[in-house]
Each structure stands twice: as C-alpha cells, then as structure tokens.
Amino acid sequence: MEPVILVIILAVAVVMTVSAFVLTRRSGKSDLEIERDATKLAPPRAPKQPPRPSPTTKTAPTAAEPEAIPGVEELEAEPPTERTKPRLRDRLGKTRAAFTGAFSVVTGRGKVDDETWDELEEALIMADVGVPTTTKVIDAVRQRAQAEKVNDPERVIELLREVLVQLLAGSDRDLRRAASGPSVWMFVGVNGVGKTTSIAKLAQREVDAGHRVVLAAADTFRAAAAEQLATWAERTGSEIVRGQDGADPGSIVFDAMSAASTRGADVVLVDTAGRLHNKVNLMEELKKLRRIVDRTEGALCEVLLVVDASTGQNGLTQARQFAETVDITGIVLTKLDGTAKGGIVLAIQSELDIPVKAVGVGETADDLIPFDPEDFIAALF
Numbered sequence: 001m002e003p004v005i006l007v008i009i010l011a012v013a014v015v016m017t018v019s020a021f022v023l024t025r026r027s028g029k030s031d032l033e034i035e036r037d038a039t040k041l042a043p044p045r046a047p048k049q050p051p052r053p054s055p056t057t058k059t060a061p062t063a064a065e066p067e068a069i070p071g072v073e074e075l076e077a078e079p080p081t082e083r084t085k086p087r088l089r090d091r092l093g094k095t096r097a098a099f100t101g102a103f104s105v106v107t108g109r110g111k112v113d114d115e116t117w118d119e120l121e122e123a124l125i126m127a128d129v130g131v132p133t134t135t136k137v138i139d140a141v142r143q144r145a146q147a148e149k150v151n152d153p154e155r156v157i158e159l160l161r162e163v164l165v166q167l168l169a170g171s172d173r174d175l176r177r178a179a180s181g182p183s184v185w186m187f188v189g190v191n192g193v194g195k196t197t198s199i200a201k202l203a204q205r206e207v208d209a210g211h212r213v214v215l216a217a218a219d220t221f222r223a224a225a226a227e228q229l230a231t232w233a234e235r236t237g238s239e240i241v242r243g244q245d246g247a248d249p250g251s252i253v254f255d256a257m258s259a260a261s262t263r264g265a266d267v268v269l270v271d272t273a274g275r276l277h278n279k280v281n282l283m284e285e286l287k288k289l290r291r292i293v294d295r296t297e298g299a300l301c302e303v304l305l306v307v308d309a310s311t312g313q314n315g316l317t318q319a320r321q322f323a324e325t326v327d328i329t330g331i332v333l334t335k336l337d338g339t340a341k342g343g344i345v346l347a348i349q350s351e352l353d354i355p356v357k358a359v360g361v362g363e364t365a366d367d368l369i370p371f372d373p374e375d376f377i378a379a380l381f
C-alpha cells in the first residue's frame with residue numbers, strides 16, 4: 001500500500017507544478033515582458049480612470065490581445081511632451097565648429113598675410129561651400145580688406161561675415177500661396193533626402209497656424225511610402241489621399257486636389273517618388289504631375305527641391321539636374337544637424353540662384369526652421 005500512496009502523492013505534485021508553469025507561460029511571454037508591455041500601453045498618469053465607452057478607447061491589453069501596431073499605440077501612450085522650437089545655433093553644431101575652428105586659427109596668428117587668405121579659403125572649401133563660391137567670397141573680402149588697409153585678422157572675419165550675409169540677402173523665402181483655392185506645394189528630390197519628413201514638418205507648421213492640410217501620397221513606387229505619409233498625416237492632424245501601391249501618381253494628385261477643393265483645404269502637399277526605373281522616367285513623371293496641377297490655374301505655388309545637406313557637393317549636382325527639368329521655386333535643405341557641410345547653403349544660393357526656403361534640423365515634425373540668412377550666418381560665427 002505504502003509505495004502506491006507515495007506514487008499518487010508524487011503524481012499530484014507533478015501535475016500541480018506543470019499546470020502552474022503552463023498558466024504563467026500561456027501568453028508566450030515572461031512575467032517581466034507582460035509587465036513591461038502593460039506599463040507601456042496603460043493610459044499615462046490616469047491608472048484609475050474607468051475606460052471611456054468610445055470604440056477607440058485603448059485599455060491595457062490582456063495577453064490574448066494581438067500585438068499593438070507600433071508607432072500608433074506608443075503615440076497615444078506617451079505622456080504629452082512639451083514641444084520646443086529648435087534653435088538653428090544649437091543644431092548647426094558641426095558646421096559651426098568647423099567655421100569657428102578655422103577663424104580662431106586665423107585670428108590667433110595676429111596679422112593678415114597670404115596665409116590668412118589660404119586658411120580662410122580652405123575653411124570654406126572644407127565646409128562644402130565649393131570652389132566657385134569660395135573664390136568669389138574670398139576675392140570680395142580681400143578687396144574690401146585692401147581698400148581698408150586692414151591689418152587686424154578680427155576685422156577680416158567681420159568682413160567675411162558681411163560678405164556672406166550679402167551673398168544670401170535679397171531672396172524671397174516665403175512659401176507662396178494661391179490667390180484663391182488650395183495652394184499646391186510639390187516636393188521633389190532623390191530617395192532618402194527627407195521629402196516625406198519635410199512634408200510632415202510643413203504640414204505641422206500649417207496645422208499649427210490653423211490651416212487645413214491635405215497630403216497627396218504620389219510616391220507610389222516605393223511600397224512603404226504611402227504608409228509612412230499616413231503615419232505623419234495622423235500625427236500632424238492632416239488628411240491624406242492615397243491609392244494602391246503602383247497606382248498612377250497623376251490620379252492621386254488629381255484626387256487630392258479635388259478633395260482639397262471640396263473640403264476647403266488651404267494647402268495640398270504632394271509627396272513624389274525619388275526614384276523610378278531610370279532618371280528619364282522620373283523626370284518625365286514629375287513633368288506630368290506638374291501638368292496635372294497646372295490644369296487648375298494658379299494652384300501650383302511651389303515646387304520645392306529637397307536636398308540632403310550632408311551629401312554636400314553631390315546635393316548641388318542633384319539640384320542642377322532637377323532644376324533643368326522642373327522649374328524649382330525653392331529648396332528645403334535637410335539634415336543640417338549632424339553635418340559639417342552646411343556651407344552648401346552658400347553654394348546652392350550663389351551657383352543656382354534658387355532660394356533656400358526652409359532647413360531641416362532633426363527628425364521630428366517640429367524640426368524645421370524657416371531659412372533666415374542673418375540667423376544662419378550668425379550661427380556660424
């Protein structure tokens with residue numbers, strides 16, 4: 001009898017242990033993971049509030065619920081963070097360091113001679129100002145210095161600053177708007193330069209100003225492009241018009257413009273592909289989109305070329321190619337944060353004579369700064 005009782009007790013113990021283990025593991029996650037998810041998804045700072053009876057109410061998920069859509073859920077769960085306007089001076093760190101480093105070498109030598117000019121020239125070229133613009137700038141500073149018989153290198157730096165401000169002065173940098181009806185702003189540029197992100201930033205700015213914004217997802221070449229734009233539409237409070245992947249971009253632009261008209265929207269921001277099967281295709285398609293917008297007289301207000309500042313002189317080459325095909329009305333220069341090649345602003349302005357209208361200095365919707373030459377130059381010195 002005794003061994004039988006022992007076997008029964010052992011069997012009961014094994015069954016209990018196994019079922020306890022299975023219960024805790026049923027969700028396929030460890031206790032730690034469940035807890036972590038619950039904190040992430042629980043409504044912030046209001047754990048005791050009863051759930052609102054709306055269909056969109058988010059409650060802390062049970063283990064059986066499907067995984068949350070990344071991005072969307074997190075957005076709702078994050079406590080509201082204070083939005084801050086970025087300062088150009090803070091974000092221009094690397095370009096600024098390159099300039100100030102060179103200037104301190106020049107002023108440190110205490111006199112003005114040939115080496116002064118060589119050093120300044122080298123500093124500008126290193127910052128991707130480019131040879132033609134650098135030559136033009138140094139010649140102008142040198143002439144003024146000679147006329148003033150300058151011997152103090154500090155004065156040379158001041159003259160340089162004046163010449164640079166003058167180089168950038170005088171352009172109209174406001175984004176143009178239609179006299180009546182929605183204004184269409186088209187964004188063009190190669191893949192990865194920041195078109196979609198810049199659209200999000202401008203959409204945010206417009207929405208903040210109380211304007212109604214429609215985004216047109218006309219980059220149908222890349223599968224994820226419309227999805228990315230849809231996320232930004234949601235975050236910025238804009239509306240979006242999109243089609244199937246591979247849909248005709250022209251029809252999307254057309255639909256977006258009609259939607260904007262009927263809904264009384266103020267601006268339509270058109271996202272376009274940065275790459276097609278080849279360059280000729282891309283340029284032909286951009287021309288076609290332009291023609292579609294132009295059917296509504298006065299609607300096309302801006303064709304903005306987006307250029308990645310960190311590509312330096314390559315960006316200038318791209319700008320030339322686009323400018324030859326579609327009339328570019330302005331440039332949005334992105335990624336000025338984290339590059340020492342900010343001098344490209346000067347090259348674009350002086351070699352292409354297209355105004356830089358806004359600069360991107362980060363990856364959030366608030367990281368856009370209207371381009372102000374005085375501010376820009378002040379941030380470098």
Ligand SMILES: Nc1nc2c(ncn2[C@@H]2O[C@H](COP(=O)(O)OP(=O)(O)O)[C@@H](O)[C@H]2O)c(=O)[nH]1
Pocket residue numbers: 189190191192193194195196197198274306334335336337338359360361362363367
């Ligand atoms: N640091 C930084 N990153 C940026 C900026 N603008 C865009 N990006 C990043 O560049 C990448 C490509 O941007 P995207 O808008 O998708 O480029 P698109 O292919 O031209 O539409 C993304 O990872 C963006 O977050 C900017 O001003 N600063």
Ligand SMILES: [Mg+2]
Pocket residue numbers: 195196197219225271
């Ligand atoms: Mg894109």
